Amino acid sequence: MNQKIEDILEFHKIRHAVKEFANTQKAKTMILQLPIETNAKKIRHKIEETRDAVTLLRLKQGIPIPKLEDISVSIKRLEVEAGLNGRELSEILKVLQTTNQVANFFEKVKEEEITLDRLPQLVEKLEYLPEISKQLQLSIREDGYVLDDASIPLKGIRQGISRTEQEIKGQLDTYVTGKYAKYLTDSLITIRNDRYVVPVKAEYKSTFGGIVHDQSATGQTLFMEPQAIVNLNNKLRDYQLQEKKEVERILLELSEKLMPHTPSLTQNHYVLSRLDIANAKALYAKQIKANEPIIDEENHVAIWQARHPLISPKSVVANDIILGQEYQSIVITGPNTGGKTILLKTIGIIQLMAQMGLYIPALPDSRVGVFTQIFADIGDEQSIEQNLSTFSSHMSNIVSILNKIDEKSLVLMDEIGSGTDPQEGASLAIAILDYIGTKQSYVIATTHYPELKVYGYNRVGTINASMEFDSDTLQPTYRFLLGVPGRSNAFDISARLGLPKVVIEQARQFISVESQELNEMISDLERKRRIVDQEKSVIQQQLKESSQLLEALKLETENFKENKARLIEQAKEKANELVAQSQEDAEKILSDIRAMQLKSKETVVKEHELIEKKTALTDLKHEQVLKKNKVLKREKAKKSLRPGQSVEVTSFGQRGTLVEKISEQEWVVQMGIIKMKLPVEDLISIEEEPSKPTQVIVKSHRSSHVSTELDLRGKRYEEAIKDLELFLDAALLAGYPRVTIIHGRGTGAIQQGVHKTLKKHRSVASYEFAPMNMGGNGATVVLFK
Numbered sequence: 011m012n013q014k015i016e017d018i019l020e021f022h023k024i025r026h027a028v029k030e031f032a033n034t035q036k037a038k039t040m041i042l043q044l045p046i047e048t049n050a051k052k053i054r055h056k057i058e059e060t061r062d063a064v065t066l067l068r069l070k071q072g073i074p075i076p077k078l079e080d081i082s083v084s085i086k087r088l089e090v091e092a093g094l095n096g097r098e099l100s101e102i103l104k105v106l107q108t109t110n111q112v113a114n115f116f117e118k119v120k121e122e123e124i125t126l127d128r129l130p131q132l133v134e135k136l137e138y139l140p141e142i143s144k145q146l147q148l149s150i151r152e153d154g155y156v157l158d159d160a161s162i163p164l165k166g167i168r169q170g171i172s173r174t175e176q177e178i179k180g181q182l183d184t185y186v187t188g189k190y191a192k193y194l195t196d197s198l199i200t201i202r203n204d205r206y207v208v209p210v211k212a213e214y215k216s217t218f219g220g221i222v223h224d225q226s227a228t229g230q231t232l233f234m235e236p237q238a239i240v241n242l243n244n245k246l247r248d249y250q251l252q253e254k255k256e257v258e259r260i261l262l263e264l265s266e267k268l269m270p271h272t273p274s275l276t277q278n279h280y281v282l283s284r285l286d287i288a289n290a291k292a293l294y295a296k297q298i299k300a301n302e303p304i305i306d307e308e309n310h311v312a313i314w315q316a317r318h319p320l321i322s323p324k325s326v327v328a329n330d331i332i333l334g335q336e337y338q339s340i341v342i343t344g345p346n347t348g349g350k351t352i353l354l355k356t357i358g359i360i361q362l363m364a365q366m367g368l369y370i371p372a373l374p375d376s377r378v379g380v381f382t383q384i385f386a387d388i389g390d391e392q393s394i395e396q397n398l399s400t401f402s403s404h405m406s407n408i409v410s411i412l413n414k415i416d417e418k419s420l421v422l423m424d425e426i427g428s429g430t431d432p433q434e435g436a437s438l439a440i441a442i443l444d445y446i447g448t449k450q451s452y453v454i455a456t457t458h459y460p461e462l463k464v465y466g467y468n469r470v471g472t473i474n475a476s477m478e479f480d481s482d483t484l485q486p487t488y489r490f491l492l493g494v495p496g497r498s499n500a501f502d503i504s505a506r507l508g509l510p511k512v513v514i515e516q517a518r519q520f521i522s523v524e525s526q527e528l529n530e531m532i533s534d535l536e537r538k539r540r541i542v543d544q545e546k547s548v549i550q551q552q553l554k555e556s557s558q559l560l561e562a563l564k565l566e567t568e569n570f571k572e573n574k575a576r577l578i579e580q581a582k583e584k585a586n587e588l589v590a591q592s593q594e595d596a597e598k599i600l601s602d603i604r605a606m607q608l609k610s611k612e613t614v615v616k617e618h619e620l621i622e623k624k625t626a627l628t629d630l631k632h633e634q635v636l637k638k639n640k641v642l643k644r645e646k647a648k649k650s651l652r653p654g655q656s657v658e659v660t661s662f663g664q665r666g667t668l669v670e671k672i673s674e675q676e677w678v679v680q681m682g683i684i685k686m687k688l689p690v691e692d693l694i695s696i697e698e699e700p701s702k703p704t705q706v707i708v709k710s711h712r713s714s715h716v717s718t719e720l721d722l723r724g725k726r727y728e729e730a731i732k733d734l735e736l737f738l739d740a741a742l743l744a745g746y747p748r749v750t751i752i753h754g755r756g757t758g759a760i761q762q763g764v765h766k767t768l769k770k771h772r773s774v775a776s777y778e779f780a781p782m783n784m785g786g787n788g789a790t791v792v793l794f795k
Contacts (some may be wrong), residue, residue: 011046062129063291075285100151137274142267160260181242300367332358387426473492563788
């Protein structure tokens with residue numbers, strides 16, 4: 011791809027924008043030199059690398075590559091067997107460590123089954139040097155400093171340096187704080203020429219004694235080495251020379267160990283840079299909200315809602331651009347400042363981005379071509395690089411383009427044929443477009459000439475287009491209208507600016523009838539297109555909402571089906587459990603009753619035991635009835651019950667008559683001589699669930715099996731109160747005038763509960779403690795009304 015097209019379209023700004031997201035210096039350099047590929051396979055591979063990086067950025071926050079210096083020069087020095095300094099070795103160590111980190115990262119990505127296409131193949135080329143990495147890590151600090159543990163001699167030398175420095179400072183402290191302090195300008199110890207010195211006043215030079223190594227700018231202070239520490243400074247200097255020599259030896263040894271591995275270092279450096287480039291592309295795509303393009307080898311270009319990446323998102327206007335399938339030439343007509351030049355640059359720059367492996371600022375499913383060359387003749391005030399072109403330079407550029415184009419070329423021409431006589435310019439423009447057509451090249455050209463509007467209609471494979479202009483606001487909208495030629499707005503603009511109507515009408519008469527009709531036709535086309543666009547927008551919104559509702563409905567239907575099946579299964583399981591449990595409970599109760607019957611032949615069965623078993627059976631029946639459809643039963647009962655109606659009282663297994671409705675949940679029921687307040691859930695209408703007529707047998711209290719005494723001793727409070735309530739109801743049904751409740755003395759809790767219950771009971775006339783011969787305050791005698 012020719013370099014000139016990048017200059018014209020200012021593509022270097024895109025490269026620099028991507029470069030800012032790279033961490034390694036090598037990657038930054040490579041981004042500025044990445045080729046614009048002309049092979050479809052290579053382009054797809056680069057797009058796939060970007061896609062992988064986008065996936066990793068979304069799922070793993072990107073590839074973990076830190077800032078790395080370019081080690082290319084260091085590798086070349088190793089190749090010629092030159093030693094490296096500590097800083098260079100440190101940078102190589104970072105590359106080796108990053109190699110391990112990246113390899114581990116991709117291993118985890120593989121374990122997580124994240125689908126990638128190209129980058130894993132690149133990572134496989136990394137070569138590990140664990141032994142070298144370990145030795146470098148033990149020897150070199152991040153800033154290039156050689157560590158004490160790099161060698162045993164180095165550690166001993168540095169320990170000697172440390173001891174000697176302590177001795178020197180100890181000696182000098184006596185000068186700073188002792189009798190010699192009056193000869194010093196300041197109480198400090200410093201270094202000159204790698205030797206420890208103290209600042210001495212110049213006038214005491216002879217008195218102080220020692221070697222002068224430096225003096226202040228004024229000459230008032232001399233930096234002197236006292237004679238007493240000369241030998242110590244010499245010893246320190248000797249240690250320092252030994253340290254330097256040992257450090258050089260260590261660096262050379264480490265360099266020599268790296269020399270055989272320069273191919274691996276080069277390979278790792280390159281692979282990490284490639285990964286960094288892919289990561290930078292992904293980050294740039296995220297910043298400009300770009301999407302993956304489809305590479306079309308047939309050059310059927312369809313870029314949906316294309317945006318110029320260098321224009322602010324707040325002001326850029328997105329346009330659909332279609333080229334190559336039905337037509338290979340687009341002629342864009344219309345006035346200046348409408349956005350024609352920006353549109354040309356948008357097409358060119360998006361095509362270059364795709365062929366370099368970048369995502370493009372357009373909607374998903376946008377298609378780009380594979381062009382071997384892209385040429386442009388764009389020279390106006392909107393270009394940063396060029397001034398207004400003269401006709402000669404303009405034509406020279408076109409000549410150069412025409413000599414190079416072929417069937418795989420894309421040509422972008424701005425104001426074709428301009429800069430000369432309009433009639434000649436239009437003729438030249440038509441001839442140039444025809445010549446490009448014979449070469450089967452793809453071309454998008456902008457022009458002012460009305461003759462080219464007719465050209466767009468008459469030429470096969472050519473279509474007219476324009477940039478929309480709002481005649482109401484006298485402002486361009488920058489919207490691209492494919493299939494609609496541009497029209498002149500001079501008369502409309504002049505009228506709105508106040509030019510006399512008579513002048514405008516006279517000007518119209520100088521325009522040919524054909525031109526007027528063409529303008530009117532274009533105006534009508536624009537009006538109809540706006541109406542269609544508005545309707546299209548409404549329909550698209552409705553379609554979008556309908557699609558969302560359909561998806562939501564499908565989801566709800568699926569959920570309903572899943573939940574229905576699941577709930578049915580759960581209900582079946584629960585029902586089976588309840589049936590099994592009820593059968594088990596019933597069998598147990600019946601067994602207990604049989605045992606009590608057998609027992610009654612020999613001894614007297616206590617009344618509360620019979621009541622307890624009867625209650626258990628009643629509760630079991632009540633539960634089973636309600637479980638059939640508790641809500642439905644309740645609602646039916648509420649709606650069908652009325653005063654005077656016969657009902658079955660499920661809790662007692664007795665028939666009664668409704669007397670009065672207390673509330674929605676309770677009724678007063680007459681059962682024989684007893685009136686009771688009962689909940690609706692206990693009542694079943696005889697009409698709804700007719701039962702076989704029962705024979706009512708009136709028994710006297712003498713013949714009844716119900717005892718006149720109830721013994722509550724030894725029972726829990728709740729159990730005792732429940733048995734008491736059932737006993738009172740049974741006694742009333744039996745027609746007893748009085749009964750005795752044996753509650754015992756104990757803590758008095760049962761007694762208080764019994765009296766509290768009797769006090770609230772509507773059928774109890776009075777109650778009192780039994781006579782002393784019948785239990786005294788351990789029992790209570792109850793009289794019924």
